[in-house]
Amino acid sequence: MLQATEKIWHNGKLIKWDDAKLHVLAHVVSYGSSVFEGVRCYDTMRGPAIFRGPEHIRRLVDSAKIYRMDVPFTVEQITQGMVELVRANNLQSCYIRPIVLRGYGDMGVLPKHNPIETYLACWAWGKYLGDEAITQGVDVCVSSWTRIAPNTLPALAKAGANYMNSQLIRMEANSNGYAEGIALDASGYISEGSGENIFVVRDGKILTPPLGASVLPGITRDAIVKIAARLNIPVVETIIPRELLYIADEVFFSGTAAEVTPIRSVDRITVGKGSRGPITEKIQSRFFDIVTGKAEDEFGWLLPIAGVREKQPVGV
């Protein structure tokens, strides 16, 4: 269950958690007109820090632009709003959910008099696919549902409506006993998980589907590409046939929620040795070292929340 915090940021002001309410006839409820983000704030050695905050908010504003929603705040203002919010709720680590939506006004598909509302909320959150998933890996399936096709719902926008497709994928996987489902794109090539990008490793090379395969341009996906480059592991963006999942040496998911999660089987076919592979482990450990502040923040990905208590050194 969601753990309530004290404050939510609404159109530039901090309001009480319980006051962040919508009318049932708000445009978003009938027509799915929201764009949103999922961001993590990590408990680092130097206090809490938001991972790639400006990049997430840039994607939020991009998503809004695709849907002709005018957000009356800049990327900097919303990013600063996230910092204020985490500080006000006094959290060491949390998940942050920015949402831009069409609110209450007219009723009808054309949003003529529906205000744009911007919200930021945050709460404490653990591992998305379970604590063990990070080390042991997860069992997944290829979904019978196809990912949203080009020129239907735009995949580059992180819109609430896209997650009706994600729900179908995730619920089907769940009811068949899998941790997650992998969707194919409209051409039958690998797209992504219901809430994660995917990477396939074979012969020391990492492959990941291109943006044209109906994938969300993941912020973690981009982080993996940059980390792999530093580790001299080649990454190729290319269309990937489904069957490569079965003969891959390693497969893993990336995402804000899933972080870097190994996949140990697909459709009950064991991937590689059936446990976290060496390339996944290398990337994963570099990723966690950066986000927890153990390694130097060489890419400038951490935005510190000044004002929340820094960790005290452990006395000896």
Ligand SMILES: Cc1ncc(COP(=O)(O)O)c(C=O)c1O
């Ligand atoms: C459909 C989908 N793909 C990929 C991702 C991963 O993106 P990110 O790394 O920016 O969280 C997410 C999560 O936001 C998602 O919902």
